[in-house]
Amino acid sequence: MVEESPYRFRIDRRDPMRVPGVIFASRSLLPDAGADRSLDQVANVATLPGIVDASYAMPDVHWGYGFPIGGVAATDIEAGGVVSPGGVGFDISCGVRLLTADLDRDELRPRLDAVMDGLSEATPRGMGKGAVWHLTGRDELDAVLRGGSRYAVERGFGVERDLHRCEDYGAVDDADPAQVSERAIERGARQVGSLGSGNHFLEVQAVEQVYDEPVAEAFGLRPGQVCVMIHCGSRGLGHQICTDHVRAMEKVMGRHGIHVPDRQLACAPVSSHEGRAYLGAMAAAANYARANRQLLAHAAGQIFERQTGRRLDLVYDISHNLAKIEDHAVDGGTRRLCVHRKGATRALPPGHPDLPEELRAAGQPVLIPGSMGTGSYVLTGVAGAPAWASTCHGAGRVQSRKQAVVAGRGADPRAQLEAQDIAVRGASRRGLAEEMPAAYKDISAVVEAAEGAGLCRKVARLVPLGVVKG
DNA sequence: ATGTCC
Numbered sequence: 001m002v003e004e005s006p007y008r009f010r011i012d013r014r015d016p017m018r019v020p021g022v023i024f025a026s027r028s029l030l031p032d033a034g035a036d037r038s039l040d041q042v043a044n045v046a047t048l049p050g051i052v053d054a055s056y057a058m059p060d061v062h063w064g065y066g067f068p069i070g071g072v073a074a075t076d077i078e079a080g081g082v083v084s085p086g087g088v089g090f091d092i093s094c095g096v097r098l099l100t101a102d103l104d105r106d107e108l109r110p111r112l113d114a115v116m117d118g119l120s121e122a123t124p125r126g127m128g129k130g131a132v133w134h135l136t137g138r139d140e141l142d143a144v145l146r147g148g149s150r151y152a153v154e155r156g157f158g159v160e161r162d163l164h165r166c167e168d169y170g171a172v173d174d175a176d177p178a179q180v181s182e183r184a185i186e187r188g189a190r191q192v193g194s195l196g197s198g199n200h201f202l203e204v205q206a207v208e209q210v211y212d213e214p215v216a217e218a219f220g221l222r223p224g225q226v227c228v229m230i231h232c233g234s235r236g237l238g239h240q241i242c243t244d245h246v247r248a249m250e251k252v253m254g255r256h257g258i259h260v261p262d263r264q265l266a267c268a269p270v271s272s273h274e275g276r277a278y279l280g281a282m283a284a285a286a287n288y289a290r291a292n293r294q295l296l297a298h299a300a301g302q303i304f305e306r307q308t309g310r311r312l313d314l315v316y317d318i319s320h321n322l323a324k325i326e327d328h329a330v331d332g333g334t335r336r337l338c339v340h341r342k343g344a345t346r347a348l349p350p351g352h353p354d355l356p357e358e359l360r361a362a363g364q365p366v367l368i369p370g371s372m373g374t375g376s377y378v379l380t381g382v383a384g385a386p387a388w389a390s391t392c393h394g395a396g397r398v399q400s401r402k403q404a405v406v407a408g409r410g411a412d413p414r415a416q417l418e419a420q421d422i423a424v425r426g427a428s429r430r431g432l433a434e435e436m437p438a439a440y441k442d443i444s445a446v447v448e449a450a451e452g453a454g455l456c457r458k459v460a461r462l463v464p465l466g467v468v469k470g
Numbered sequence: 471a472t473g474t475c476c
Contacts, residue, residue: 065471091471128473187473198471239472321471401474 001039003027007059007453011039016261017046023057024387024453029445031061036398038068044261045073049269050081052330052337056387058344059449060396060441064089066264069343069397072390074328077270077336082258084267085249085278087340088323090242093286094200094233095167095319096367097293098378099312101304103226105206105465111307112423115204116466118303120425123202123296125195125470128236132193132295141189145177148287149317152294158314162294164356165314167346170294171287176280180237181244184281188237188288193295197470198401199394199435200232201372202300204423205462208375215380215459218362219315227462228304228312229376230296231369233321234289241285245278270325270338279323286322293317315378316365320345320393328388339388347381347391347456366456368447371395371440372432373417375463377447379456391455392447395440404439405430423466431469 002010004022009030011021021042023030031038038061045067046055052074061070066086075081101108108115124130135141143151149170153162163170180188195202205227210216221227234241249266252274253259258267268274294317301312323340330337348355348364355364363380370376374395381389399407413432417424424432450456 089471094471190473196471200471233471236472243472 007449011043013046017043019046019051019054021046021057022054023061024449024455025059025061026445026449029059029441029449036063038063041066041068042071044265045071047261048073048075048082048084048265048267049258050075050079052076058390058392059446060343060392060394062396062398064342066262067340067342070392071342072340072344072387074337074339074388075270077338080269081338082267083270083275083278083323083338084265084340085242085245086264086266087342088282089321089342090239091233091321092238092241092282093289093319094321095289095293095317096369097230097297097317098315098365098367099228099297100220100315101226101308101310101312103308103310104224105226108226108308112466115303115307116423116425118307119202119300119468122299122303123195123468124193125197125426125468127197130194131191132299135189135192138185141185142177144192144291145180145284145287146175147171148290149294152291157295157298162314166290166317167319170290172283174280175283175287177284179277179281180241180284184237184240184244187240188235191235191237192288193292194235195232195296195470196235197431200470202296202468203229203464204466205229205376205464207460208463209461211458211460215362218359219365219378219459220313221378221460228300229369229462230293232292232296234285234292237288238285241281245281249274282323286319289319290317316367318345318367326388337388341390343393344390345393347379347385347389349381349383349385349389366391368392369394370443371437372435372467373420373422373464374437374443375461377443377458378460378462379447380459382454382457385455387455392450395443395446397439398441399439401434404436405433407438408433408436422464425466425468427469
C-alpha cells in the first residue's frame with residue numbers, strides 16, 4: 001500500500017488485477033487488515049473485465065458481499081465491461097431522503113413527543129411486517145416497478161415538485177419487471193411503504209452547523225431548522241433480485257470466458273442477456289425503493305402538518321447502492337461506463353446537466369446518514385473529482401452486528417440516547433445495540449477524509465432530535 | 471441489508 005497523497009492510498013496493480021486499487025481515507029480510517037478483508041476485496045474488484053482507471057474505495061469502506069461496501073468501480077461497456085450484482089449490494093437503491101420543515105427546533109420542542117408518536121404510528125417497520133400501501137395485484141406492483149416515485153406522486157402521495165428533487169426525477173428508465181421473479185414479487189407486494197430494520201431509520205433532525213451558507217440556502221437549509229431524514233431501501237424485493245441474478249450469472253460466467261477470484265463477484269457483460277436482465281430487474285428494484293421513500297415521506301408529511309401546521313419539503317432523494325450507465329471522460333474521449341456504487345453516493349458537481357435548474361449552481365445535495373445519535377451530513381459535489389463523481393455514504397461499520405451486541409453488553413442503549421435528549425420510538429433493544437455508534441467509524445472523520453480527498457464539500461451538519469427504528 | 475437457511 002502506497003500513500004500517494006494525504007487521503008489517497010494505492011494498491012499497486014499485480015496479476016490478475018487489471019487496474020490499481022485506490023482508497024480515499026486517512027491512515028486511521030484504513031480498515032484493520034486483521035479484522036476486515038475489504039482491501040483484499042478492493043483488489044479483487046480490480047480484476048473485473050472492462051474495469052476503467054481503478055477499483056476505488058471511499059473512506060467508510062468495510063467488508064461486504066464480494067465488493068466492499070464503500071466501493072466504486074466503472075466498466076467500459078463497449079470493451080466487454082461487466083455488471084455485477086455484488087457491486088450494487090443486496091439492498092438495491094438503498095438511499096436517503098431529506099425533507100425540511102419551515103420550523104425552528106425551539107418551536108418544535110413542545111410538540112416533539114406528539115410528532116414522534118405520530119411518526120411512530122405512521123411508519124411501518126421491522127422485519128417483514130406492514131406497509132403504507134396494500135397493492136391490488138401484479139399490475140399495480142408493475143406500475144411501482146416502472147414508475148417509482150413518479151407513480152406514487154401520480155397516485156396522490158406527493159407533489160410534482162418532489163420529482164425535481166429526486167435522483168432520475170423519481171424513476172430509473174429501462175426497468176424490466178419481466179426480469180423480476182415471482183418470489184421477489186411476492187416479497188415486495190407486502191412491503192411498499194415500509195422502513196425495514198437494521199441501520200434503516202426515520203429521524204427528526206435539526207441543522208446544527210452550516211459550512212457553506214449560499215449552498216445551504218440553495219438546498220433550503222438554515223441553522224436551527226427542523227428536518228426529517230429517511231434511510232431505507234428495496235426491502236425483500238431487492239434482496240431477492242440480487243439473490244436470483246447472482247445465481248443466474250454464476251452459471252454462465254464460464255460461458256462468457258470470465259474468471260473471478262471470488263464467487264461473490266459473479267458478473268456478466270453489460271451487453272449480454274444476463275447483464276441486461278440484471279440491469280432491468282435492478283432498475284425495477286430501484287424504482288421500488290424510490291416509491292418506498294416517497295410513501296414514507298408523504299406519511300411523515302401528514303403527521304407534521306397535523307401536529308405543527310407546517311408541511312415537509314423535499315431537499316433531495318439519493319441512492320447509495322446502484323449501478324448506472326453514465327458517460328465519462330476517459331483518456332481524452334467520452335466512454336459509456338457502467339458505474340457501480342455500493343455504499344457510495346453519486347455527487348454531481350455544480351453545473352451538471354442532470355441537476356434541476358434550481359440546484360444547478362449549487363451542485364447535488366449529497367445526503368450522508370451518521371450512525372445512531374451522532375448526526376448526519378449534507379455535502380455537495382465538486383468539479384473534476386476522481387472516482388466518477390462519487391463520495392462516501394455513511395459512517396461504515398467497524399464491528400459486526402454480533403460484535404456490537406457483545407461489546408455493548410451491560411449498557412442500556414435507549415437510556416444512552418435519551419440521556420442525549422434524543423427521543424426513541426419503536427426500536428428493539430437488540431436493534432439499538434447493533435446500531436450503537438461504537439459499532440461504526442466516526443462520521444465526522446469519514447466526511448473530513450472525503451472532503452480532504454477532493455470527493456465532495458461539506459454544506460451542513462444535522463443532529464437527531466428523535467429516531468424511529470425497526 | 472434480508473420472511474438473519476428453501
